[in-house]
Amino acid sequence: MRRARRRGLAHEAADRVREAILEGRVPPGSALREVELAASLEVSRGSVREGLAILEREGLVRSEWHRGTRVIELTTDDVNEVYAVRAALERLATTLAARRMTPERTAELHTLVDAMEQALCVDADGPTLLALDLAFHDRIYDTAANSRLTTSWRGLRSQVHLFQAARTRLDRERYRSTVVAEHRALIRHLSGGATDVLAQAAEEHVDSARRALLDVLPGVAPTEGAPG
Amino acid sequence: MRRARRRGLAHEAADRVREAILEGRVPPGSALREVELAASLEVSRGSVREGLAILEREGLVRSEWHRGTRVIELTTDDVNEVYAVRAALERLATTLAARRMTPERTAELHTLVDAMEQALCVDADGPTLLALDLAFHDRIYDTAANSRLTTSWRGLRSQVHLFQAARTRLDRERYRSTVVAEHRALIRHLSGGATDVLAQAAEEHVDSARRALLDVLPGVAPTEGAPG
DNA sequence: GAAGATCACGATGTCAACATCCAGACAGTT
DNA sequence: AACTGTCTGGATGTTGACATCGTGATCTTC
Structure with missing residues (x-):
């Protein structure tokens, strides 16, 4: 059997945000504010932050130092x-x-x-x-x-x-x-x-x-x- | 001119740990405990954690849920x-x-x-x-x-x-x-x-x-x- | 003696408060 | 009018404490 591994809130948060982006509910270029997401997903900012790092790994969002993370544009x-x-x-x-x-x-x-x-x-x-x-x-x-x-x-x-x-x-x-x-x-x-x-x-x-x-x-x- | 960007403690921590791994000072397969690293690098566990996520992105270490992160082996x-x-x-x-x-x-x-x-x-x-x-x-x-x-x-x-x-x-x-x-x-x-x-x-x-x-x-x- | 349950310890996962930084508005100067 | 410096609101970066989980040792039972 395949190990049914838990993944933690960060992955869960990443899944939800990814879904929202891919469904077009979050348009390209828009900012993803950590506090907003933390409130709407009902997890702490730390988990949201880690989740956004996952999405950055996937190239879906881009983060800059002290400037926040935004959804990538489509050029x-x-x-x-x-x-x-x-x-x-x-x-x-x-x-x-x-x-x-x-x-x-x-x-x-x-x-x-x-x-x-x-x-x-x-x-x-x-x-x-x-x-x-x-x-x-x-x-x-x-x-x-x-x-x-x-x-x-x-x-x-x-x-x-x-x-x-x-x-x-x-x-x-x-x-x-x-x-x-x-x-x-x-x-x-x-x-x-x-x-x-x-x-x-x-x-x-x-x-x-x-x-x-x-x-x-x-x-x-x-x-x-x-x-x- | 090229933008002289700051990168934060997480990147700094990742650099130090990567260096240690590539120099062979941390052998393959060994565990990277967050508290230890936090103490020796003199940053908080959160930054160490984020740094380890960066190294995982590079494939140098592998993390499992609630089991910590280890240096990859060389098969x-x-x-x-x-x-x-x-x-x-x-x-x-x-x-x-x-x-x-x-x-x-x-x-x-x-x-x-x-x-x-x-x-x-x-x-x-x-x-x-x-x-x-x-x-x-x-x-x-x-x-x-x-x-x-x-x-x-x-x-x-x-x-x-x-x-x-x-x-x-x-x-x-x-x-x-x-x-x-x-x-x-x-x-x-x-x-x-x-x-x-x-x-x-x-x-x-x-x-x-x-x-x-x-x-x-x-x-x-x-x-x-x-x-x- | 071996298989399973129990427990303690050490580690990671999560959280909320504090410190730091950026972008834009505003005023002062030349 | 253009440039520069200051200030401030709002966001991110960082931190240490608390909650949760995995591992191995120990104990129990058959």
Whole structure:
């Protein structure tokens, strides 16, 4: 059995705040005041402080000395940065996962994509689809079985979540029309193909998300060149 | 001018503890008790606690709920994990850096390698050489100019430092005989060559370090297969 | 004698008060 | 009018005391 470990109030507080940010209830750029949060979450400032440090580790907020912590903004530079690093991580993750792939794991991935397909038919909301998308990639990192890689992914995951949430709002149709096919292709490459084409496919999968997001982000020329 | 920012006691405490770990004064696996550290560093437990959280972010220590924090151990699995992720990051970093390379930056890198060469002649100690090695790679991440990439690197850097420190002790000669040449080759590829051969060279540079470390690590069969 | 329950100790988790610092408003000077 | 210095409100940084938990030793029971 897996150890049901307690995590403490700091993690709980981080979860609540993260949720609020990802749901859009706390807009980008807004300040997260420790006393306010402590009051509304009914924990002490110390725990809130520790929770905010966790979110900073995830890149969701940014703290400055004696100036407080704010939710990150969503600029095109940030998109390019995040997705460039994500591409590098996914490339490694899929490569490692391919070596440890089993029929069971393949089936699990297909189940997730099936759920996506069903969510499309039922016309489910953005968050549901996005959760499945992220779960799919989480499973890949799990089977890659490299704890440092997973940690690095955690440091990017929430930001990706935030960006993709924006995409499901602004670019709804295009996202819904490509998710299933792209992920099915990834599975095919994962369980069958050569390493280098898989690596290439993983990078392309991420970069297509980057381009789609850039096209739809307000106040910027569409699909500008170099990532990073 | 660059902002001269204050950082607070937590960062100061983290620096002192990190230094102690990397110098080997605190052996792997040993417990870091908050009250002890608070007493010896002459700060409160809260600051020590926050400092330890910083070190956990860097992967140097590991904390468990109500069980305290300990210095990480140094197993072959850990080496494989760290260097696999590092290879992926360096691959991206060098690729991005190549696009932004200027003669000035190239000269800077050469200056660092010159310093390595001189350190070899003077028969300087391991830490000096290692510091130059890390500074070299830091400069690459700087010119890559991707803050998320730099953050990911920070989450690995201290562990790499720890591992490489072990290597300079256990594998002194081989390390000293290859550092200069390998880094000069990297510079050549950075300022001249094609993107894919550069990426390949960066990965190979990291993987050669991994293999060397594995060969020399006690209690294990030399250079076993798959990384990660 | 071995397995399980009990307990004490030492450590971490949490809290609320105190010290410090930043940003903006305001007034004084050139 | 622009610049500089002061002040103040409100936030964060820091601290020590209290609450809670884990570990190992001891005791009990079969």
